[in-house]
Amino acid sequence: MNDKFSDSVLDVDVDERGAQLNCLPGNKELHAELKEQQEFYRTSFEQAVTGLAKVALDGRFVLVNPCWLNFIGYSHEEMLNLTFQAITHPADLQHSLDCMDQLINGEKDACHHEKRFFHKNGQVLWGRLSMTIQRDAVGLPRYFIGTLQDMTETKTSRDKIAGSYEHYCNLLDTTGDGFLLVNEIGQIKDVNRAFIQQTGYRREELLTMSLGDLVAVETKEQTREHFDKIIEQKYDVFETQYRAKNGRLLDLEVRGTYLEGMGDFVIFLSDIGERKKMLAQEKTALIEAEASLQRAIKAEKQQLQAYEETRRHLGRELHDNIGQQITAVALLSDILAKDLIKEVNPLYESAKKITTRLNHALSRIRQLSHGFYQNTFDHDSLIDRLKSLASETTSIHGIGCTFHYDKTSRVKDYFGYGDTPAEECHLQLFRIAQEAVTNAVRHSGASQIELSLRHSSKGDILSITDNGIGISTKNHSSGLGMYSMAFRAKLMKADIVFNTLKTGGTCVSICMARDRKRY
Numbered sequence: 001m002n003d004k005f006s007d008s009v010l011d012v013d014v015d016e017r018g019a020q021l022n023c024l025p026g027n028k029e030l031h032a033e034l035k036e037q038q039e040f041y042r043t044s045f046e047q048a049v050t051g052l053a054k055v056a057l058d059g060r061f062v063l064v065n066p067c068w069l070n071f072i073g074y075s076h077e078e079m080l081n082l083t084f085q086a087i088t089h090p091a092d093l094q095h096s097l098d099c100m101d102q103l104i105n106g107e108k109d110a111c112h113h114e115k116r117f118f119h120k121n122g123q124v125l126w127g128r129l130s131m132t133i134q135r136d137a138v139g140l141p142r143y144f145i146g147t148l149q150d151m152t153e154t155k156t157s158r159d160k161i162a163g164s165y166e167h168y169c170n171l172l173d174t175t176g177d178g179f180l181l182v183n184e185i186g187q188i189k190d191v192n193r194a195f196i197q198q199t200g201y202r203r204e205e206l207l208t209m210s211l212g213d214l215v216a217v218e219t220k221e222q223t224r225e226h227f228d229k230i231i232e233q234k235y236d237v238f239e240t241q242y243r244a245k246n247g248r249l250l251d252l253e254v255r256g257t258y259l260e261g262m263g264d265f266v267i268f269l270s271d272i273g274e275r276k277k278m279l280a281q282e283k284t285a286l287i288e289a290e291a292s293l294q295r296a297i298k299a300e301k302q303q304l305q306a307y308e309e310t311r312r313h314l315g316r317e318l319h320d321n322i323g324q325q326i327t328a329v330a331l332l333s334d335i336l337a338k339d340l341i342k343e344v345n346p347l348y349e350s351a352k353k354i355t356t357r358l359n360h361a362l363s364r365i366r367q368l369s370h371g372f373y374q375n376t377f378d379h380d381s382l383i384d385r386l387k388s389l390a391s392e393t394t395s396i397h398g399i400g401c402t403f404h405y406d407k408t409s410r411v412k413d414y415f416g417y418g419d420t421p422a423e424e425c426h427l428q429l430f431r432i433a434q435e436a437v438t439n440a441v442r443h444s445g446a447s448q449i450e451l452s453l454r455h456s457s458k459g460d461i462l463s464i465t466d467n468g469i470g471i472s473t474k475n476h477s478s479g480l481g482m483y484s485m486a487f488r489a490k491l492m493k494a495d496i497v498f499n500t501l502k503t504g505g506t507c508v509s510i511c512m513a514r515d516r517k518r519y
Contacts, residue, residue, distance in 0.1 A: 053065070072125075073120030085097075103141075111131045131146050214242040214243060215240065254269055458511050
């Protein structure tokens with residue numbers, strides 16, 4: 001700093017008094033002391049790390065130290081031509097003027113406040129200004145003494161922190177999950193809006209509480225175990241219950257993370273009460289649906305049993321009643337024919353034809369009664385009945401119907417699941433084949449039907465294939481016969497597929513997997 005600036009820093013009154021003291025005997029030592037003090041104050045003023053300024057009562061700068069000049073960007077000469085009003089942000093000016101009035105009026109001994117200044121380049125700076133007032137011997141104000149600390153960087157950092165904290169709060173308040181920041185001994189340090197809503201406590205109340213005040217079903221030891229596990233694994237998820245302010249139990253899923261550097265726990269809590277309620281309702285609904293399904297299956301089984309019993313009853317009636325009566329009529333017709341031939345009666349041929357037709361009818365009735373009346377099936381009887389079904393279809397309806405049996409088939413060893421025994425499975429297979437053949441004869445216009453029982457990698461397969469018109473979508477979805485076949489397959493836990501072939505016709509396939517698990 002040049003001598004001119006150094007001289008301007010100090011009051012010249014000191015040098016004048018020193019010169020006067022020098023003229024008096026014995027005052028050289030006092031003058032030297034004054035000079036030493038003057039040097040001390042000059043050095044302190046110039047080298048201070050805080051801005052120092054002497055300001056006139058009207059706001060003009062009288063003295064400014066280098067630290068202040070570095071802060072504001074002006075030279076010392078430029079500052080002496082400025083007022084503090086010129087470098088103060090308009091939004092902070094009135095507060096500064098009020099502080100100056102309070103100092104002048106003696107209402108305050110000092111004023112401290114943060115305010116904005118304009119740098120020479122136009123940049124807005126933040127500074128912490130402390131002001132006092134210097135008075136003369138009779139107490140009249142002479143000038144202000146101001147000290148300035150640069151707060152620009154601190155203010156920027158503080159604003160960033162405040163902005164980050166605001167962002168953090170907004171982020172946490174937008175989530176629907178509750179949030180807790182908890183220290184290692186369980187004391188709550190922060191919460192979000194969702195957790196306040198979940199528990200019904202005010203924020204101020206929660207910040208005086210610990211987790212132990214909220215946990216409803218765990219002991220302190222169990223809570224501590226959760227904390228230890230989170231510390232060990234850095235993260236954990238578990239379910240628990242908290243008690244709300246009104247006493248209501250909250251079912252919560254807790255997701256905890258340990259902040260090792262801070263020694264705190266970040267905890268998010270999802271209210272799973274509604275989810276558990278829905279799961280319970282779904283479980284109840286599934287149980288009820290399963291019960292309804294079992295009742296329906298039982299009812300359909302009873303219907304099938306009634307159907308089979310009706311068939312057996314019809315078989316007995318055909319065999320024991322109608323069959324016997326036709327047998328008797330056939331015998332009488334045969335006797336009549338013999339008597340007529342003895343008498344050389346021309347009606348002999350007619351009687352003989354009647355006898356032949358009655359015998360044919362009796363043979364058919366016996367076939368029907370055998371099919372209706374048969375109560376049990378085994379592997380051999382299934383094969384025999386499928387052969388008979390093919391031959392009877394050919395003889396009765398004039399449609400070529402064949403049966404092919406792969407002797408590697410293990411349908412002989414095929415047993416049902418649950419309460420469906422093997423012989424019942426064989427019976428259901430025959431009824432499906434019987435229904436499929438009947439449908440082909442009645443509805444498909446087929447001239448050829450093929451029954452096949454073979455073994456494959458998936459299991460034993462019984463298929464009924466015809467060369468008719470195929471299955472329409474309507475029949476496929478609503479046909480009673482097809483529904484009956486599907487239900488019989490379901491009773492055996494077998495798969496049934498209805499396909500319309502590309503070449504025309506229909507194929508009904510029933511696959512029986514011996515190793516298939518019960519469903």
